Amino acid sequence: MLKLPNILILDEPTNHLDVKSREALENALLSYGGTLIIVSHDRYFINKLATKIYRIGLEGAGKFDGNYDVYYEKITSEKQQLEEKTEKPKINDYKLRKERESLIRKAKTQISKCEDEIALFDEKIETANSQLNDPKIQVDYEKIVEITTLLNDYKVEQDKQFVLWDELQTQLNKLQEE
Known part of the structure; x- marks a missing residue:
């Protein structure tokens, strides 16, 4: 507690923002040196900022290194491999x-x-x-x-x-x- 925290927690930060405000927020967060925890349905926003993605769903939780494109490619690949295994x-x-x-x-x-x-x-x-x-x-x-x-x-x-x-x-x- 003696040091200032180096973390921001954001819940749906792009809701209700116009384009300029959203771009300003993205640029500010890109230049932020600390840790960001972002909950968002905005795939573009996640793709631009994320370096790790934690997905929580009915099947459990999972961690994926990379942005949204990497995450999507990995889950698509896993689904495809699973489908190929089934006769x-x-x-x-x-x-x-x-x-x-x-x-x-x-x-x-x-x-x-x-x-x-x-x-x-x-x-x-x-x-x-x-x-x-x-x-x-x-x-x-x-x-x-x-x-x-x-x-x-x-x-x-x-x-x-x-x-x-x-x-x-x-x-x-x-x-x-x-």
Whole structure:
């Protein structure tokens, strides 16, 4: 406690920042000599600043050295190796082929619905952000809190749709490879 701490902990630091503010924050953090612990869904921001990534999920926690691109390449490679190890069943039977085609159609429909939901949340997020920039609303604290809460809810729901979209896309790719 006799020394000044050399660590910054940031939770979603790029939320609600315009482009210039975000770039200023990135430059300031790049020149910071201490340790940064950043929780963020902003992949570009993470990619620019991170030297190590700690991922916490349902399957546990993991550490990856490097930026987001290195992390993404590694997990993609691991998934690909795991898929190559599993044996691909041969679908010769008419009934199985028809079932597979039906699953592909359903997956494509669900992917399309996810994309529509993502676009809808994009619009809602954009509307909420523009409301937060409205001078009439900026003087109403309760309205700002209400809009900010909605904005965060929209982002959480949009992230869920992105995860679902990714899972469905993976399923579709597997079905199409069979």
